[in-house]
Amino acid sequence: MDFETWEPVYEQILDDFGYGRAGDKRARDVLRELFETRTDGDATATVEQTLAGLSFEGETVAVAGGAPGLEDDIETVERASAVVAASNAAETLRTVGVSIDCMVTDLDKVPATAEALTTEGVPVAVHAHGDNVDVVEATVPAFNLDAVIPTTQARPAGSVCNLGGFTDGDRAAFLADALGAECLLFPGWAFDDDSVTPEKRQKLSWAARLLHWLERRRNERFDVLDGRRTGLDISSFA
Ligand SMILES: Nc1ncnc2c1ncn2[C@@H]1O[C@H](COP(=O)(O)OP(=O)(O)OP(=O)(O)O)[C@@H](O)[C@H]1O
Numbered sequence: 664m665d666f667e668t669w670e671p672v673y674e675q676i677l678d679d680f681g682y683g684r685a686g687d688k689r690a691r692d693v694l695r696e697l698f699e700t701r702t703d704g705d706a707t708a709t710v711e712q713t714l715a716g717l718s719f720e721g722e723t724v725a726v727a728g729g730a731p732g733l734e735d736d737i738e739t740v741e742r743a744s745a746v747v748a749a750s751n752a753a754e755t756l757r758t759v760g761v762s763i764d765c766m767v768t769d770l771d772k773v774p775a776t777a778e779a780l781t782t783e784g785v786p787v788a789v790h791a792h793g794d795n796v797d798v799v800e801a802t803v804p805a806f807n808l809d810a811v812i813p814t815t816q817a818r819p820a821g822s823v824c825n826l827g828g829f830t831d832g833d834r835a836a837f838l839a840d841a842l843g844a845e846c847l848l849f850p851g852w853a854f855d856d857d858s859v860t861p862e863k864r865q866k867l868s869w870a871a872r873l874l875h876w877l878e879r880r881r882n883e884r885f886d887v888l889d890g891r892r893t894g895l896d897i898s899s900f901a
């Protein structure tokens with residue numbers, strides 16, 4: 664997704680959560696600097712190579728979410744030919760012996776899993792935003808950067824890309840879309856999860872709107888949104 668298409672939606676997210684744009688830009692620049700001082704040669708070429716190795720052309724991709732029921736939905740994961748796991752879903756799938764093709768995370772949970780995956784050469788899309796600079800600085804230097812896709816929700820800069828999306832889960836779906844996925848499945852998603860905090864509920868409500876936007880742009884229907892589309896206003900999205 665180009666930034667010009669993403670930006671009006673991003674502005675609504677900033678307003679809704681009260682986040683500052685400057686914090687996101689600072690975080691992006693910290694990640695960029697970390698990446699560019701630690702990769703041999705051209706950081707942008709390193710990231711392009713990682714993305715090129717992760718093509719989902721013609722694939723059915725399971726976008727695994729972090730809802731408590733993921734362990735009970737392994738059948739859906741197994742129907743897919745590739746798996747992109749959001750945050751804790753990577754750890755859950757690892758625990759039950761399911762291998763994944765990519766992890767998408769802002770490192771607020773299981774950073775050790777993210778590090779281990781990069782060491783094994785499994786790509787991890789590491790997201791920097793205004794509220795995770797400390798964890799980015801503390802953890803990313805130990806990662807194998809040849810398997811890191813650095814991302815931002817602000818304007819992309821240098822090697823740091825913006826493929827669209829906000830929460831780890833919907834960013835995972837936008838990443839699969841950007842890398843050519845033919846069809847997306849959503850194991851481990853529960854929008855009506857009473858166990859989550861009010862902030863997380865607000866984030867999940869954005870995730871639902873963003874997935875609805877993505878399915879419209881892809882001319883696909885995501886089962887996970889069945890029964891809730893009428894409540895999802897995306898009229899102002901391109
Ligand atoms: N009931 C749910 N609880 C948590 N996440 C869910 C749920 N349903 C779907 N998801 C998706 O799964 C992703 C990963 O979940 P996890 O709880 O590991 O998230 P997180 O690290 O807190 O994510 P984020 O930082 O994006 O809020 C979320 O970003 C969200 O998009």
Ligand SMILES: Nc1nc2c(c(=O)[nH]1)N=C(CO)CN2
Nearest residue numbers: 682769792793794829830831
């Ligand atoms: N500034 C900021 N950006 C985010 C945040 C957050 O807490 N703060 N959380 C996200 C997913 O949980 C994604 N983006």
